[in-house]
Every structure is written in structure tokens, then in C-alpha cells.
Amino acid sequence: MTPEHATGGLEAAQAVLADDQAHLFRGWVQQGAYRGLPVAGAEGSWFWDYAGNRYLDFASQLVYTNLGHQHPRLVSAVKEQADKLCVIAPHFSEAQRSTAARKIAEVAPEGLDRVLFTNSGAEAVEHAVRLARLHTGRHKLLSAYHSFHGATATAIHLTGDPRRWRNDTGTAGVSRFFAPYLYRSAFHSRTEEEECARALEHLEQVIVLEGAQTIAAIVLEPVGGTSSGVLVPPDGYLAGVRALCDRYGIMLILDEIMVGFGRTGAWFAADHWNVRADLVTFAKGVNSGYVPLSGVIVSDAIVDTFSRTPYPAGTTYSGHPLACAVAVAAIDTMRDEGVIAHADRLGREVFGPELARIAERHPSVGEVRGIGAIWAVELVKNKETREMFVGYEQPDRLTPQAGELMGAFLQRGLNAMVYLNRINITPPCNISEEDAREGLARLDDALAVADKHCV
Helix, strand or coil: CCHHHHCCHHHHHHHHHHHHHHHCCCCCCCCCCCCCCCEEEEEECEEEECCCCEEEECCHHHHCCCCCECCHHHHHHHHHHHHHCCCCCCCCCCHHHHHHHHHHHHHCCCCEEEEEEECCHHHHHHHHHHHHHHHHCCCEEEEECCCCCCCCHHHHHHCCCHHHHHHCCCCCCEEEECCCCHHHCCCCCCCHHHHHHHHHHHHHHHHHHHCHHHEEEEEECCCCCCCCCCCCCCCCHHHHHHHHHHHHCCEEEEECCCCCCCCCCCCCHHHHHCCCCCEEEECHHHCCCCCCCEEEEEEHHHHHHCCCCCCCCCCCCCCCHHHHHHHHHHHHHHHHCCHHHHHHHHHHHHHHHHHHHHHHHCCCEEEEEEECCEEEEEEEEECCCCEECCCCCCCCCCCHHHHHHHHHHHHCCEECEEECCEEEECCCCCCCHHHHHHHHHHHHHHCHHHHCCCC
16 A cells, blocks of 8 residues: 555545544553544554655654564464454464464573463563563562663552653562663673673662562563663673573563564574573564564473462463464465565664764764664763753753754655654664665764764
8 A cells, every 4th residue: 555545635644533532541651632544454564644744764653563564374274263253262272362372482491391371561561570480489680770671550659761760669679780882881891791780780789689589570671672772781691681591580571572583684683692581571573563463482490380389470361372473474484485584684783773873973973872673872962971961850851952853754755763863763674675764864864963972
């Protein structure tokens, strides 16, 4: 479908906006002050409004359309499953549910063979934490300051970024640590090797001082998502965290909700360092968000614990057949179309080199970093002092500077995510090289807006 076939003109757009503004209550925005862009259709790496204006989706919406919009194999999977069986309760066996679980286990690290299906990323984190606590008999959790794990009760307490602040009642038994972040090192490191060693030493100190015998799990994004700043750990860090967990009997929960299923150029981000977790949370890319689906991949040891006693939780829509049918189609499509290798090549040959050149041209760009099809451009007011383009003063409000930059992107037909002092670049993992370069050119042009705020 093209914009010409999907437009309804100004009248249709106004009708959508009228109902939206009268009846929708949105998260993360100030009610009444937000006006959404009415979207009429989408295909591949593009979507368009009712006037036919096209936008290159450099955000994969909220980092989930890993296979782009309206992929024919995924759309067919929904239609075919709807004709057979739309829904069945989770205590029944169902073909797509079982097949999806098997295919997820096939691409997961060895020893992770069981899948608990949930419906959102935050819900998956909630269940992973509950599994770890019940398995260990401990209550405390450790998470990193630069992190995001969801907006439900435990997940928002685990979150390290400033959106936690107004939700933080301090009741979830969470303590935090500094993970590696060389550009703004908490350890005054000068090299990746120093940052890795000092971050691991710091983490062990936190474990000991918090009481290792009280800690159920460390919850960590193997590569920080867009909310975390797309922080790629130095070599050796994840292996070091795994070793600390083994030493102190702590479960390692890797949050792969944003980076799993091809986003980093591997099935899971931890695959880059060959590190195995005890529990892995996933969502988003497992079926490109076509029907909500998430879950926890559970290690054999934890499965064994609950072979002797029931797991005291469940969800009404666990393993929804429509969602699982799309997951089966998505995993098969990634394999058949070489999507993971494509994302890896784009990162090495397109995004990495081109963003480095963009950084040299713009005084507002302090650092670029990323892997595969997930990148961040960290914006600063001054490259020497590294003063943040937007600080933490109002983390849950869109600042004028960020709003101006987002407007500049949309004026150039680019949908890119701006959060605090970062531009996040997360296009579909199967975006063409031509579209990837076009999006980078539009971003390059729009950065003149950020440059004006440099001192």
C-alpha cells in the first residue's frame, strides 16, 4: 500500500485527533499538552499521514518493528491463525504456542529451554524477578543506574533512569550500581579496560556491602537500550558479572526486551560475549510487535525448582495464539532473509562509519555508540566540558530543545527518538542500506538545530 491509497485527507485526520484528544489518556506525556501525528498507513521502513507525507521510521516505533511495517509473512500469519483459532486459555496445548516456545528455545543459549509467555516487557521482568526470588529464597535485587526495565511496580523500581523518581516508593528491595559508561565514567577511567575492571570491582563491593546472602538477582541489560543510552559493555564485563553471580549464588537476569531477536546483529545481545543468563526477558522484536507478546526464558535449574512446587503466578493471555503465530513467522523470516547478518553489517559498514563522520561535523555531538541496528548520538552543549544537551532537571517532560529537534526531524520526514541528551537510532533490522543512508543524511541536516545551542 502507498500513501496515495491510504489517505483520507484533512477531514479524516481531524476526526482521528478529535477522538484521540477527547478520550485517550497517555503515559509519559502531560495530558492536554500532547498532539499525536495521525498515521494513515505504513509499509517496510516507512509510514505516512493522511496528507500523504512520508516518514522514515528510524525508531522502529518504540524499538519493536524489527522486520518493519506490514511484512507480508507476518500479516499472513495473523490472518491464517485468526481463521483457525483466535484464542484459547493458557492451560490448553496449542500448536502455535508450542512451536513458538520451541523456536525461541532453539535460538536461546544452551541450557535455556523453557519459555514463560507474558504480554509486555515490564510483565516479563516482574515474572523473572519473582522466579529468581522464589528459587533463591532471597529478596534483594541489584540493577544499574543507567537502565530501564519497564513501568510496572517492580520494573520501575529496578529502572535506573530518572523516570523512576516519581514512582519510587523504595519498597521493592532494589539497590543500584554503576555499570560501564566510559564517556561519563563514574570511575575516572581512561580506557575500556580500566572501565571494565573498575566497574566489576565496584559491583563486587556493592554485593558484599548489600549482603550477598540477601541478593536474589542482578538485573542487567546486556546492551543498554535507548532509555539507558545504548551502552555497549566492554569486552569481559558480562563474563565478569556472570562470574560474580556464580561466586555469590546470585541469579543473573538479562533484560533482552529491547535488544533481543536481531537488534544488535545477533539473536540475543549476550551472544556477542557468549554469556549465559539464568533468566532472559524478551518482548518487542520476537514478533515485531504485530500482536503483543513477551516472556521469560528459564534455565534448567529454575525449572527444576518448580517441578517440585507450582509456580504461583500466571496470566490470562499467556502465549496468545495470534501473537505466537507471528513469533513463529518472525523467527522463520529472520532466518530465511538473513536479517541478523544484515543488521550486523549495517552496524559495521553504515551506521558506525557514517555516525562517526557526523560527529566530526557537529559541535553538538559528544559521542556516538552502538552495535548492529541500535545506536545513540549523545548530544552536548560543549564537547570539552561534555555538558549535557538536556539534563536531568525535568526527565519526564519534553524540553523546548528536545521538542525543537524532534520537530526538525519530522519536518525532514524522519521519525527518530529523542530522550534527554540523546538521539536514538533504531530502524527496522531489515532496513535497506539506501534507506539507512537516507535517514542518516536527514539526521545530519537536522542536527544544525542542536548546534545552535552549543557554547
